[in-house]
Amino acid sequence: MSRAPRLPPRWFIRLAWSTHRALYRLTRGRIGLWPPKKGRWGALRLTTTGRRSGQPRSVILAYFEDGPNLVLMAMNGWGEGEPAWWLNLQTHPEATAEIRGGSRRVRGRRAVPAERSLLWERWRAFDADLDAYAARRSTETAVVILEPQ
Template identity: 35%
Template sequence: MPETPYSPPDLSLRGDEHVRAYRESRGERGYIWNGVPILLLTATGRRSGRPRTSALIFGRDGDDYLIVASKGGAPEHPEWYRNLTAHPEAEIQVRDRHIPVVARTAGEAEKPRLWSIMTEVWPNYDSYQARTERPIPVVVLTPP
């Protein structure tokens, strides 16, 4: 199998710090990260019932927002994905806009097309998929 190219990202803004900077600046800081757009996803914790927010790379497919549950190619799904599968109603923040959404995992028939959209945004997703046995989900976030 040919090696998938990987470009290490600048990790100087990540996690809770990224979320805080994004919120405080209404997306002026943190919307563009390593040259790609970022949204804030707030989902309900499946066990705690409390809101949990993650900064995530996104793409677009018409009116839908797309995110990828890669966790850098780790063997398990990210917590935010597990939370969305339990509670698909969520909210995203794109710059200063707060948008309610309903999440669903892309089906097998549509996933290759959506994966292609997302690897155009962040080519490292192919490298992440090569690191893990699990199929990495593409999540579709649909506004009402």
């Protein structure tokens, strides 16, 4: 039986997220986003509408492209619970995705089971330990599709 991959402590994960966002802000977006390349996911900035506040909420996430769609995982740093951006997107599906080279209006949705299986396999190409990380969560990790509006 293989050993589960080790995750850094939660405080470190949150610090890395904060540092990434700060770097993006300080450089006015010149650093912090990149396109996916062969064998490597990209980073985008997703702006959703807060489900309770109604205010814009932005987060930087990993993604890959599937035709015109952008594909994400609602993994919350492999911690328990759904990430806030995914809860926001479920309430207000319209959002803005900023990728290297521009931004676009998108509509988010959960991948249906058949799509999820195929897209999960594509994510597995980026990380061979994907299933082991996902097993740390008590709920299934949603694969999220951002479709152009």
